[in-house]
Amino acid sequence: xxxxxxxxxxxxxxxxxxxxxxxxxxxxxxxxxxxxxxxxxxxxxxxxxxxxxxxxxxxxxxxxxxxxxxxxxxxxxxxxxxxxxxxxxxxxxxxxxxxxxxxxxxxxxxxxxxxxxxxxxxxxxxxxxxxxxxxxxxxxxxxxxxxxxxxxxxxxxxxxxxxxxxxxxxxxxxxxxxxxxxxxxxxxxxxxxxxxxxxxxxxxxxxxxxxxxxxxxxxxxxxxxxxxxxxxxxxxxxxxxxxxxxxxxxxxxxxxxxxxxxxxxxxxxxxxxxxxxxxxxxxxxxxxxxxxxxxxxxxxxxxxxxxxxxxxxxxxxxxxxxxxxxxxx
Numbered sequence: 001x002x003x004x005x006x007x008x009x010x011x012x013x014x015x016x017x018x019x020x021x022x023x024x025x026x027x028x029x030x031x032x033x034x035x036x037x038x039x040x041x042x043x044x045x046x047x048x049x050x051x052x053x054x055x056x057x058x059x060x061x062x063x064x065x066x067x068x069x070x071x072x073x074x075x076x077x078x079x080x081x082x083x084x085x086x087x088x089x090x091x092x093x094x095x096x097x098x099x100x101x102x103x104x105x106x107x108x109x110x111x112x113x114x115x116x117x118x119x120x121x122x123x124x125x126x127x128x129x130x131x132x133x134x135x136x137x138x139x140x141x142x143x144x145x146x147x148x149x150x151x152x153x154x155x156x157x158x159x160x161x162x163x164x165x166x167x168x169x170x171x172x173x174x175x176x177x178x179x180x181x182x183x184x185x186x187x188x189x190x191x192x193x194x195x196x197x198x199x200x201x202x203x204x205x206x207x208x209x210x211x212x213x214x215x216x217x218x219x220x221x222x223x224x225x226x227x228x229x230x231x232x233x234x235x236x237x238x239x240x241x242x243x244x245x246x247x248x249x250x251x252x253x254x255x256x257x258x259x260x261x262x263x264x265x266x267x268x269x270x271x272x273x274x275x276x277x278x279x280x281x282x283x284x285x286x287x288x289x290x291x292x293x294x295x296x297x298x299x300x301x302x303x304x305x306x307x308x309x310x311x312x313x314x315x316x317x318x319x320x321x322x323x324x325x326x327x328x329x
Contacts (some may be wrong), residue, residue, distance in 0.1 A: 001092065001127050001231050002068060010273055019213075020117040022051045023270065024136055024180065026101075026115070028215070030060065030061070030064055031061050031107050032061060032062040032063070032109060032285075032288050032289070033061065033063060033066075033106065033107045033108045033109070034051065034062060034065065034066055034108070034109055034111060034242065034288070035064070035065065035066045035067065035068070035103040035104065035106065035107030035109070035110045035111070035132075036048065036066075036067040036068070036089070036094070036110075036111050036113055036114060037067075037068050037098035037100060037110060037111070037112045037113060037114055037127075038068070038070065038112065038113040038241060039067055039068075039069040039070075039071055039072070039081075039082050039085040039086050039089060039102065039113070040071035040072050040075075040078040040079055040081055040082050040085070040098040040114065040115045040116070040117040040124075041078070041081075041085075041113050041114075041137070042081075042085070043113050043137055043277070044085055044089060044113045044130065045085050045088035045089050045092075045231055046090075046189070047111060047113070047281060048064040048089045048092050048094050048277065049088070049092050049283060050277065050281055051063060051064050051281065051285075052064055052092040052093055052094070052277065052282070053092065053145055054086070055278070056278060056281075056282065056284050057266075058281075058282050058286075059281070059285060061090065062288065063093075063095050064089070064092070064093075064111075065093075065094065065095060065106060065107060066094060066095045066097050066098055066102075066103050066106045066107055067086075067089050067094050067095070067098075067103070067300075068095070068096075068097050068098075068099065068100050068102075068232045069082050069085075069086055069195070070082070070105045070114070071115070071116070071322060072114065072115055072198065073115035074116070075115065075116055075197065076267035077146055078115040083215040089206055093191060097205060100115045100127070101126070101151075104126065104130045104132060108125050108132065108133075108288075109132055109133045109134070109135075109288045110132050110133070110135070111135045111137070111284070112124060112127065112134060112135065112136045112137060113137050113138075114188075115141070115143050116199070117139040117142040117200060117204055117205075118141070118142045118199065118200070118227055119249050120136060120139075120140060120141045120142075120146070121141055121146040121149060121150060122271055124136060124150045124153075125132070125150075125153060125163070125185050127159075128150070128153050128154050128157050128159045128161065129153075129157065130181060131157065132160060132305060133158070133160045133161070133287070133288055133291060134154070134159065134160070134161045135161075135163070135164075135284050135287065135288075136150070136161065136163040136164060137163070138163065138164070138165045138205040138208050138209070138212070139200070139205070139208050139246040140163035140300055140304065141204075142199075142200050142201060143201070143304070143306075143308070144301065144305055144308055144326050144327060147163075147301055147304045150300060151300075153299040154297075155297075156179065160287065160291045160292070160293055161293065161297075162287060162293035162295045162297075162300070163295065164187070164212065164283070164292060164294070164295050164300075165208060165209045165212040165213075165280075166274075166276070166277050166279070166280040167192065167209045167210070167212055167213050167216075167258055167274060167280035168212050168213065168216045168280070168295070168327065169280050169282075170213070170258075170273075170279075170285060171219060171269070171272060171275070171279075172238040172262075172269070172271045172272035173213050173260075173271050174216070176188070176217045176262045176264075176271065177216050178273070179264070181246065181262060181264065181269050182262055182264025182265070182266050182267045182268060182269050183264045183265040183266035183267075184211060184219055184260055184264055184265045185218065185244070185263070185264050186215075186244060186261075186263045186265065187244050187245050187246065187247075187263040188214055188217045188218055188246050188247070188260060188261070188262050188271075189246075189247040189248075189249065189260050189261045190210045190214045190217075190247070190248050190249070191248070191249040191250070191251065191257065191259055191260060192206070192207060192209040192210030192213070192248075192250065192251070192257075192258045192259075193206055193207075193209070193250070193251055193252070193253060193256040193257075194206055194207035194210070194234050194251060195252055195257075196252070201210065201221060201305075201307060201308060201311050202234070202310070202311055202314070203234070203236075203250065203307040203310055203311070204304075206250075207234065207248070207307075208307065209258060210248045210249070210250060210258065210260075211236075211248050211303055213258070213260055213271065214231065214238070214246045214247075214248050214260075214301050215246075215259075215299060215302065215306070217246075217260075217271075218236065218240060218244060218246050219299070220298055220299050220302045221240045221242060222239070222241075222246070222305075222306055222323055223239055223240065223241050223243040223308040223312050223322065223323060223324075224238070224239050224240045224241050224309070224320050224321060224322050224323065225237065225238050225239075225246070225306055225313055225320070225321050226277060226313050226318055226319065226320045226321070227310040227314045227318060228318055229310075229314045229318075231252065232251070232252045233249065233250065233251060233252065233253070233311075234248070234264050235247065235248075235249055235280025236248045236249075236250070236306075236310045237312075239307060241323075246290070247302030256271070258274045259271050259272070259273065263302045266325075280315045286315060294305040301327065302323065302327075304326075305323040305327045306323065308326045309321040309322070309323050309325065309326050312325065312326075
């Protein structure tokens with residue numbers, strides 16, 4: 001009887017210690033302080049609201065604490081939104097600062113949201129030199145060469161960096177990429193809006209969403225590209241080094257829709273509807289917690305080469321362009 005009582009007491013003490021340890025760990029887990037650069041895109045207030053209101057359990061220990069508003073200073077449809085988006089992020093507890101240097105003193109990690117890809121290199125250099133892990137929203141830049149410079153500096157400074165469109169994390173796109181939707185993938189067609197902005201290479205501005213879906217499923221290995229262009233539509237065909245073909249259709253007329261069709265050994269299936277930013281934000285939070293980028297630099301750079309090869313093809317009336325002409329590799 002005495003032995004049984006001692007055993008029960010020991011179990012009770014262990015349980016109390018276990019619960020106390022777990023609670024202490026949860027209470028002392030460091031909050032990750034996020035800074036946002038660029039309030040000229042709707043992504044900024046949407047991301048800040050989702051993270052700061054703990055929309056998902058994954059967001060419990062991360063908070064956007066500061067933001068630098070600029071942002072494009074030359075694209076009117078971008079900079080005209082800064083006042084409204086500034087108000088929106090202030091409502092969820094974000095402090096507005098006057099410079100990137102001031103922002104970097106207050107945060108652990110950075111989300112570079114500036115809508116104007118031409119500014120990303122100079123802004124990213126400041127963040128990387130400060131040693132802050134960095135997520136860069138689409139487009140990573142407005143050129144392959146500038147994207148390569150970002151990754152080269154990040155590697156030199158040992159700072160984690162990644163870039164992605166939220167369309168990468170559509171459930172069916174992820175399932176197809178893992179060969180779970182139609183078995184081994186033999187080809188993919190994707191589509192998305194592809195509105196143009198005169199300051200940017202065509203598909204960097206918006207068509208990058210559909211291009212990223214294409215690469216998410218097929219992976220790297222695209223060798224050549226040709227593009228058919230009209231005012232309302234783009235058709236870009238890529239040939240991969242294993243013989244597979246990927247097609248991106250960009251639309252500038254009709255309803256704006258994202259999706260696609262995946263062809264595989266076990267059948268054909270559609271790539272389901274876009275469901276918002278949460279899946280991307282979960283991956284960004286994991287990245288900030290672990291320092292491990294979910295998208296390799298090589299894939300992001302190949303997407304850039306694909307876009308610029310498509311631009312060259314357009315300029316040369318649909319001529320087939322090798323990605324090596326862009327990457328030099």
